[in-house]
Amino acid sequence: MTVTDLACARGGMPVLEGVCFAVRPGTALLLRGPNGIGKTTLLRTLAGLQPALAGAVSAPPESIAYAAHADGLKAVLSVAENLRFWARIFGTSGIEGALAAFDLGDLADRQAQNLSAGQKRRLGLARLLVTGRPIWVLDEPTVSLDAASVALFGAAVRAHLAAGGMALIATHIDLGFTAEVLDVSRFRAAPQRLDDFDEAFA
Amino acid sequence: MIALFARDMVLAMRAGGGFGLGLAFFLIVTVLVPFGVGPESGVLSVIAPGILWVGALLSCLLSLDRIFALDFEDGSLDLLATAPIPLEGVVAMKAAAHWVTTGLPLVLAAPVLGLLLNLQGAGYGWLVLSLALGTPALSVIGSFGAALTVGLKRGGLLLSLLVLPLYVPTLIFGAETVKRGAAGLAAGTPALMLAGITLASVALLPFAAAAAIRVNLR
Missing domain, CATH: 3.40.50.300 (P-loop containing nucleotide triphosphate hydrolases)
Structure with missing residues (x-):
């Protein structure tokens, strides 16, 4: 670039x-x-x-995959649902690698509104991995x-x-x-x- | 794009999603009008088409500011704008999700509520048809208004004022269709006009809305 x-x-x-x-x-x-x-x-x-x-x-x-201060998470969707949504938008599949890379595996079924600020951030960053960009x-x-x-x-x-x-x-x-x-x-x-x-x- | 539609549907169905808000408002309007106007069934059946259409229109208006505002606040709109799907497609999908969660329940509930307003027998079919033809236009025009006001604090007031005049043609032809249908006259012409308005809105406004969002994201 x-x-x-x-x-x-x-x-x-x-x-x-x-x-x-x-x-x-x-x-x-x-x-x-x-x-x-x-x-x-x-x-x-x-x-x-x-x-x-x-x-x-x-x-x-x-x-280009862009990530800023707001993570673009939906509070009532679970961690896995949030990631799967972005994976589908970006036309990729498989969110396990992204979950593992940011140690989110244990939180996969928890709603995003129940995450801590740091956990939300990790989920926002995990989104980068599923964009495939x-x-x-x-x-x-x-x-x-x-x-x-x-x-x-x-x-x-x-x-x-x-x-x-x-x-x-x-x-x-x-x-x-x-x-x-x-x-x-x-x-x-x-x-x-x-x-x-x-x-x-x- | 299907993923976006599916997500919006899930968000609407889950707690706090606002599904049913428009329907409840529609119910309130049509239940209260007979109390306010009085029980003369002649008067009610004259005003029924207009009241049903005004009620449907206001119910649609109620949830418009949520179409883009929530995505703007949590940053999803920025991310969608950089995603591989075109912003026009995003607008179309969000308008479609708004129609399915707001407009479609109104279409299905209208015949029952028509009963409360003593709508004449022949009008029920036309009521359902006109709402089915017209409410998509309400969602698409509303998405355009929501796109214009996204990012504004308390943009709901401005949104209502911007959108109301654009809703007038839909209201006129929609209510006219039901009125003529209920009176046993030929209602094909206003119904076709209504379909024309909807098709033109669906074809053109996603582009205008996407352009407005691009400006508002700067």
Whole structure:
């Protein structure tokens, strides 16, 4: 995946410009930078949830699996039902591997509303495994995870990379594998208001 | 896409899913009207087609803001937007699930409630037919309104105001079909108009709704 000269905006304000990087298969890139610098905006732009102001993202179509602060879980569905739903949406089958990778096997029949915050997060991350997509775009994936769960997550990312996958992770903690680090703050955009048609609604 | 439909059905059936809410409201409206209007069966049978259709329409309106708001809040909508199924398909499936959980029960319950309003004998068939033809349009138009207001806090009020004028043609032709049917006149023309409105909504509005969601997710 290559990103060239990308600029993105949030709420009508450009936050990042001139972002250039490349992620090769089998490697991960960690994004760092202070709060509010635009890491989430950058990741949402890469995932295709918002258009870029300028620049280009070149990635194979339908290759990005996105995970953000909200896990997209349905409270009244069980752990297995939640995962099976996403597996069917992404056209894959078999959720056992994902359950095992995040130690959710014992919780498979429990409703998501009865999980702890960390368990919900693990379920949200297990969803990445059932998407079968090569590029993981993750926004603060380790929020509310304990040390053991962070280790599980690190192992899952390592296995994904070893299988030729890619990962782009905004995080501030050590995930237990070596990866390139990109400090986003050097791409900070000059403060200026966009002359946007929906400025009044921003 | 079938998976999405199946999930929405399961969510609606489980506790807190809101299944039956529209039906209960429809029941309340049609039970209360005879008490309010009085027992003259002549008056009731005149207003029955209109009351039944207005009741069905308001029942549909009641659950519209849940179509996308819940998925938006828990992040599912972001994930569905990045999933391999097109957003237009997501809208169509969610509208279909809304119709099956809200519109279809209304269609099935309407003849029983027509009895309470002293609907004339020939009108029952037309009542069921017109609701079956018209309620899908209510769900699809409602999905479009829900897509426009997704992400807004307290968007329900705006949603109702946006959607009500779009519901007017469906209401007019739906009630007219039943009125003519109950009076023994030919009701084919308004029924065909109703079917036309539904088909046009189903064909066009998922695209508009998907575009609105894309803007609202930014």
